[in-house]
Amino acid sequence: MSDQPPPYPGVTFHPNLFRPARGERCLLDGCRGACCINGIWVDLWHAQRILQNALAIQPFLAPEYQNPDEWFTTDELESDDFPSGLGISTAVGPRPGDPARQGCVFLRPDHTCGLQVASISLGFGYPGLKPVDCAMYPLLVSEGVLQVDEQSPGNLGGADCQRDCDGPKRPMYQVFREEIELAIGKDGWLEVDKAAAER
Numbered sequence: 717m718s719d720q721p722p723p724y725p726g727v728t729f730h731p732n733l734f735r736p737a738r739g740e741r742c743l744l745d746g747c748r749g750a751c752c753i754n755g756i757w758v759d760l761w762h763a764q765r766i767l768q769n770a771l772a773i774q775p776f777l778a779p780e781y782q783n784p785d786e787w788f789t790t791d792e793l794e795s796d797d798f799p800s801g802l803g804i805s806t807a808v809g810p811r812p813g814d815p816a817r818q819g820c821v822f823l824r825p826d827h828t829c830g831l832q833v834a835s836i837s838l839g840f841g842y843p844g845l846k847p848v849d850c851a852m853y854p855l856l857v858s859e860g861v862l863q864v865d866e867q868s869p870g871n872l873g874g875a876d877c878q879r880d881c882d883g884p885k886r887p888m889y890q891v892f893r894e895e896i897e898l899a900i901g902k903d904g905w906l907e908v909d910k911a912a913a914e915r
């Protein structure tokens with residue numbers, strides 16, 4: 717259950733939500749956090765919230781990534797897609813659970829997100845301190861349109877949060893129902909379902 721109101725009310729729905737998915741949702745044992753390879757752009761206000769909770773987060777991270785001064789790079793991205801208008805990037809380094817591969821500094825040896833694990837400990841619910849864009853991937857909202865992110869998998873070694881499965885392919889909006897409900901709420905997902913029926 718989310719600890720926040722849905723952040724994207726009033727969006728429109730991109731047609732790619734209704735396309736068949738490649739398969740079902742990935743499993744962490746298989747993907748091992750593949751989508752975390754490059755870190756994430758985080759809204760400045762959310763990054764400040766993370767840093768305000770640094771003491772509570774540190775114990776949940778690998779020892780080499782417990783220094784809050786090294787959690788974010790100096791890169792900045794101006795975009796109206798960020799509530800504050802400005803995003804900053806999480807840093808990356810060798811993964812604690814797979815040092816041959818790069819990954820976000822918040823990745824833990826078991827491939828889970830340290831911000832998510834810390835949030836559970838703090839009773840923040842979901843997504844808590846985990847950036848909402850991470851929690852929504854492989855969906856995103858840009859310029860008021862809820863859609864499947866078709867660009868990022870190309871920069872993430874193909875990580876699209878799906879695994880090959882036998883049988884009929886369900887539409888993306890069904891496979892990623894949780895992500896849509898996070899973005900626009902349970903009633904919002906029902907609106908997407910209604911839009912699918914009217915197509």
Ligand code: SF4
Pocket residue numbers: 751752753755756806820821822823828829830831832846847850851
């Ligand atoms: S913040 Fe968490 S979910 Fe997002 S890229 Fe980093 S480890 Fe992955």
